[in-house]
Amino acid sequence: MSGDAAMADREAAIGWCIRLDAGDLSPAEHRALRDWLAGDANRQSHLDQALALWAGIEADAETPELIALRHEARDAMACAAARRPLAVLRRTPWQAIAAALALVAVALAALLWQQQGGAVYRTGIGERRVVALADGSRLSLDADSVVSTAFTDQRRDLTLVRGRARFKVAKNPLRPFAVHVGRDVVVATGTEFSVEALTGEIRVGLFEGHVAILHDAGRGPVATLARRGDRLVPAERALVPGSELRLAAGAAAASITPLAAGDGLDEGQLSFTAEPLAIAAERMNRFAGARRIVVAPAVADLRISGVFNAGDSDAFAQAVAATLPTRVETGRDTLTLVAR
Structure with missing residues (x-):
């Protein structure tokens, strides 16, 4: 089975999971579920995984936030079914339903998450x-x-x-x-x-x-x-x-x-628009060479705009001093911006 087909089956399993949780299936829905499961041997496994996740949420995360998210998932299923009654269970795009269940799973993960070993x-x-x-x-x-x-x-x-x-x-x-x-x-x-x-x-x-x-x-x-x-x-x-x-x-x-233009991780530049000076300096310091930028508390909230080459701390400090009421105090390994 192709990756796209497997993903479609996983998303369909989510829809069936929510539908089963909402109440008894009609005879026509039972037939549709049997037909869907018969279409591929892996579908039962996908459905079992979805049901296990949903059961874990029901059992271990009865908080108001998760209850609301479960209702949101069910509402998404109900809206889809209202638009395309039975066909929705056979060949609907499940993106909205999958997103709703993902929110529930996300909240459960946030509740239960503990730092484990890993890379x-x-x-x-x-x-x-x-x-x-x-x-x-x-x-x-x-x-x-x-x-x-x-x-x-x-x-x-x-x-x-x-x-x-x-x-x-x-x-x-x-x-x-x-x-x-x-x-x-x-x-x-x-x-x-x-x-x-x-x-x-x-x-x-x-x-x-x-x-x-x-x-x-x-x-x-x-x-x-x-x-x-x-x-x-x-x-x-x-x-x-x-x-x-x-x-x-x-x-x-x-x-x-x-999002600021040129603010990706590949361009080699940092773009600031009315950025607090302390935060702009913090971001520039990730690329600092011999000298890092230090910002005095008195000027930390001044705003700076512009595009700067990552790693060019001297040019950044001089540009700040030229445009804001600051001056640069140069140390052996620091450039300190203080009030002028």
């Missing part, structure tokens, strides 16, 4: 690295970054220990892909996104697909909220491809901004 990938200052992960996903590490992995048959857990990384996720809705940053977790089943850990802030850039973003303040994981106009909505609805979520420590909601 650790790291880069030094000024170094970038691309890694092919065991599941077929691709990890692109920015400079001075560390990511650890803990993969099991049920889930794919990664932790961004430091820095920034971009993930191109191999699709598998039955095996969520979760990136942990402190108390926050970013999850996808098949998509491309980046996660960056900064002092007092995390950032999630979305290149394609969609992700769920959860936060655990000590009472269990809940959906992160983001501002969209004058409303607060779940971050996964506000974050669209080509945008970036910024979540400051202690903030009630995240903000959404466009």
